[in-house]
Amino acid sequence: MNVMPFEKPQHRIAVLADQCVQCGLCLPVCPTYALDGNEAESPRGRIAIAAALARGEVSPSPALREPLDHCLGCLNCQRVCPAGVQYEELLVETRALLGPAPTRPKFLLGLAKRPKLNRWLQRLARWTGAAYWLPALPGFRTSSAWRAALSLLPRNQAPPASIREAKPSAQPVGTVALFPGCAASVQDAEAERAAETLLRAADFRVTRLPAFCCGALDAHDGEAAGAEASAAHVREAWRAAGADYLVTVTPGCLGTLRRALPDVRVDDPYRLLAERVNTLRFRPLTLRAALHVPCTQANVARSDAALVKLLQRIPDLDVKRLPAPPYCCGAAGSHVLQFPERAALLRDDMLSNVHTLDVQLLLSSNIGCRLHLAAGLAGQASTLPTMHPLTLLAQQWEP
Numbered sequence: 001m002n003v004m005p006f007e008k009p010q011h012r013i014a015v016l017a018d019q020c021v022q023c024g025l026c027l028p029v030c031p032t033y034a035l036d037g038n039e040a041e042s043p044r045g046r047i048a049i050a051a052a053l054a055r056g057e058v059s060p061s062p063a064l065r066e067p068l069d070h071c072l073g074c075l076n077c078q079r080v081c082p083a084g085v086q087y088e089e090l091l092v093e094t095r096a097l098l099g100p101a102p103t104r105p106k107f108l109l110g111l112a113k114r115p116k117l118n119r120w121l122q123r124l125a126r127w128t129g130a131a132y133w134l135p136a137l138p139g140f141r142t143s144s145a146w147r148a149a150l151s152l153l154p155r156n157q158a159p160p161a162s163i164r165e166a167k168p169s170a171q172p173v174g175t176v177a178l179f180p181g182c183a184a185s186v187q188d189a190e191a192e193r194a195a196e197t198l199l200r201a202a203d204f205r206v207t208r209l210p211a212f213c214c215g216a217l218d219a220h221d222g223e224a225a226g227a228e229a230s231a232a233h234v235r236e237a238w239r240a241a242g243a244d245y246l247v248t249v250t251p252g253c254l255g256t257l258r259r260a261l262p263d264v265r266v267d268d269p270y271r272l273l274a275e276r277v278n279t280l281r282f283r284p285l286t287l288r289a290a291l292h293v294p295c296t297q298a299n300v301a302r303s304d305a306a307l308v309k310l311l312q313r314i315p316d317l318d319v320k321r322l323p324a325p326p327y328c329c330g331a332a333g334s335h336v337l338q339f340p341e342r343a344a345l346l347r348d349d350m351l352s353n354v355h356t357l358d359v360q361l362l363l364s365s366n367i368g369c370r371l372h373l374a375a376g377l378a379g380q381a382s383t384l385p386t387m388h389p390l391t392l393l394a395q396q397w398e399p
Contacts, residue, residue: 009097010054016090017051019083020044026077029325032070040067043077050094060098069101069340070092070225072332072346073220074295076325088255095222104221105145105337112183113213119186125153148340151375154187163193163394166200175205176272177243178258179234184250185211188367191249194394195269199247201397202276209237214248216256220333231260238264245272249390251297252333252366258300267301268284268365269390274306277313282396284315290359291321291374291389292350294366297329307365307389314396320357322350331372347376354384361387 013292026043027033033042040049045066052058056356068255071091078087102107111118113187124130176199180192215230217223238246239260246266248254257266273280291311293304330336330346351373354362362377362384364370 008280009093010056013050013054013090013093016086016093017047018049019085020248021083023082024307025080025082029080030077031041031072031074031076031326031328031330032067032342034326035345036068041070046071047085047087047090051107053094053097062102065098065101068072068098069103070335070342072328072330072335073297074328074332076295076328079299091218095220096224096227098222100222100337103338104334105149108145108149109221109334111374113217113277115182115185115211116182118183120288122153122186125150125191129259144340145337147342148337149378152336152371154374158386160390162300163190163197163391164399165395166197166397166399167202168200168205171203172205172209173203173276174244175207176245176247176269177238177241178208179214179237179246179248180209180211181248181250181253182211182213182249184248184367185388185394186255187371188249188388191388192389194225194388194390195247197394198273198280198390198397201267201399202273202279204244204245204276207241207243209241209246210310212237214253214256215260216253217333219256219259222289227256231256234260239251247272249365249388250367251294251301251303254296255300268303270303270306270310271301273393274303274309277310280310280313281391281398284317285392286316287361288318288320288357288359289361289363289392290354290357291319292329292362292364292369293321294353294364294369295332297365298324310393311363311389314393319363319398320359322357324355327353329372331366331368331370333368336368336372343372347372351376351380355382359384361392363392 017053022044024044030042039045049064058064073091075088133332178195212233213230214234215227218226234257246264247269251268254266300302311317327350328346329350330343365388370386377384
């Protein structure tokens with residue numbers, strides 16, 4: 001079948017780029033522009049690069065694609081854009097046009113996308129203390145991606161939460177399918193159990209999909225074929241679920257799941273729980289906690305208000321929200337592995353705000369963000385524990 005011109009990726013990218021009116025309102029909220037002070041490292045600059053590539057005005061080169069690879073995909077720009085530029089779509093399609101970066105740590109990402117192997121390797125790493133001696137080996141000393149990956153092994157986590165089981169409702173208000181994901185199914189298993197407990201307490205029936213990658217890592221890195229294969233897997237699993245809603249405890253998966261299932265309500269649990277908040281009771285907790293709202297939670301899920309509403313239902317809990325854009329922790333999917341030095345600089349800015357608050361716990365909903373922040377805290381000899389907000393809510397839930 002012949003492909004019509006308007007179906008070509010280059011044409012679509014050019015159309016998306018033409019939505020930009022170059023007002024510059026995106027610059028003050030862009031973390032990479034704040035880091036570099038360089039127009040090419042801003043949304044406006046990246047849109048100009050994408051448009052030039054799509055129209056054939058320039059040829060791809062390492063120097064030209066670098067700002068596109070540096071983009072965190074935080075979507076602060078898309079949220080403030082008065083012209084409604086669909087920046088995420090433009091970024092994903094431009095990266096697909098270019099293909100994955102040569103520096104992409106394909107092997108490491110392949111491990112992250114295989115939950116069973118990931119779980120086994122992490123147990124082995126903890127048992128052998130690999131995070132302490134592997135970086136000293138010759139091959140690892142020269143691999144920044146492997147050093148970054150080892151730094152993300154869980155640390156400074158709060159003690160395991162005591163989470164009560166909630167009885168299934170005799171009259172459920174709807175059926176929720178929980179998408180475990182890949183890395184989250186390993187690292188955030190406790191938060192997923194917490195989500196099940198809270199949703200059942202709010203009178204939802206809960207089912208669980210198989211654990212696999214949603215395709216976000218591939219989509220954001222320009223690996224279009226892998227992303228589409230994962231999307232097909234998502235659609236197949238959803239059809240078998242027989243549910244009304246699809247939820248994930250990791251907001252980084254939401255955008256990709258929504259693209260795969262455009263006619264389904266895909267959300268994180270907070271919004272569903274906030275709608276049923278009067279059915280939930282929580283025990284008091286005298287504690288000061290810092291709340292890190294991941295970029296995808298603020299700009300894709302847009303559930304930060306629902307989360308704050310739920311945390312405020314815990315008596316005596318003092319929650320201090322970390323500052324808004326241009327702050328970003330720098331994890332951003334594979335960004336922390338491809339550009340660990342830049343990720344560390346962005347994280348240091350975030351942690352400087354944490355240290356001013358005098359808190360006893362750091363909350364974050366995204367597994368990549370939380371591990372990245374915990375690694376930074378450990379590097380500063382801080383023992384501040386980290387936790388998923390759902391885990392804290394379930395821990396304090398009172399049947």
